[in-house]
Amino acid sequence: MDMNGKTALVTGANSGLGKAIALALAQDGWRVGLVARNPERGAAAVAEIQAATGNTEVHLFIADFIDQTAIRQLAVAVCDQFEYLHLLINNAATAYPERRLSPDGVECAFAVNHLAPFLLTHLLLERLKASAPARIVTVGTRMNTALDFADLNWERRRYRMMQAYGQAKLGNLHFTFELARRLDGSGVTANCVFPGIFNSNLGGTDGAQDWFWKLIALLFGRILPTPEQAAQRVLCVATDPVFAGINGTYLGNHKPLKVPAQAQDMLINRQLWRISETLTGILPAAPSPLRQLRP
Known part of the structure; x- marks a missing residue:
């Protein structure tokens, strides 16, 4: 098939929304x-996409986003294989029914949904800049919440799955807005897209994580849009020339969405950025960042 000369990386791409985007x-x-x-x-997934499209330039990278070491290894592998990178879609996300910690000592919902895309984007940023024009699209959710900076690791509160998930995903907005400001004039844009409610396999297939999402699919799956339909909202922002100059926006169905109040605060965007730099080792560790750093 005719190739267009552009390269994209899609996380969480073996099923659901990510697979639909990659296809x-x-x-x-x-x-x-x-x-x-x-x-x-x-x-x-790679074999299915290659067979369906005739495109042999579909490549697999393996990484568990719960582990920052795996994310760093992923970035090295991507840069080794892809001399250019024009599009990064941060799609991987999950929720946990109970509090658990990552190998890096971070609550897992926050680690996977916020710190993982933060770290991967940071590690691939120079490759994206060198490939400009390029775009970073982070798949977000639509929950009117606020991060509790006094307890990011859920040590003091009773853990609630959807509250932890929603707050971690709010980090995507803080991250996108601060990243967009830092990228201004670089030829790389950063936006966050809510793909709408659709028939998702969020939570994966790991036993205890899976029961809630199976119940949702059973109750509502027939009336919800498919991942392929939801993917169009992400692809529009990722590839449509109309969005080429759009930077630092929160979009859904091709239109700006209302931003939760906390994410509108540039100082808090910047504060979460600094905390994230510390928690991912981009900056030298500050004393007890999960407990002491607050906006």
């Missing part, structure tokens, strides 16, 4: 990197 990009002649946690499911 559409491959159909349009992109060279596409799929990031998956499970090698077998990832390989199956």
Whole structure:
């Protein structure tokens, strides 16, 4: 097939929304990197996309976003294989029914949903800048919440799955707005997209995580949009020339969405950025960042 000379990386791409996005990009002649946690499911997704599109430039990268070491290894592998990177879609997300800590000592919802895309984007940023014009699209959610900076690690509060998920995903907005300001004039844009409510497999297939999402799919799956339909909202911002100069926005169905109050505060955007730099080792560790750093 005719290739368009552009390269994209899609995280959480072995199923659901990420797979639908990767498939559409491959159909349009992109060279596409799929990031998956499970090698077998990832390989199956790559084979399916190649067979459906005739595009052999579909590549698999393996990383578990709960582990920052794996994210760093992923970034090295991507840069080794892709000399250019024109599009990064931060899609991987999950929720946990109970509080658990990552290998880096961070509450897992916050680690996977916020710190992982923060770190991966940071590690790939120079490759994106060198490939400009380029775009970073982070898939967000729509929950009117606020991060509790006094207890980011859920040590003092009773853990609630959806509250932890929503607050971690709010970090995507803080991150996008601060990143966009830092990228101004670089030829790289950063936006956050809410794809709408759709028939998702959020939570994965790991036993205890899976029951809630299976129940939602059972009750509402037939009336919800498909991942392929939801993917169009992300792809529009990721590839449409109309959005080429759009930077630092929160979009849904091709239109700006109302931003939760906390994420509108530039000082808090910047504060979470600094905390995230410390928690990912980008900056030298500050004393007890999860407990002491507050906006």
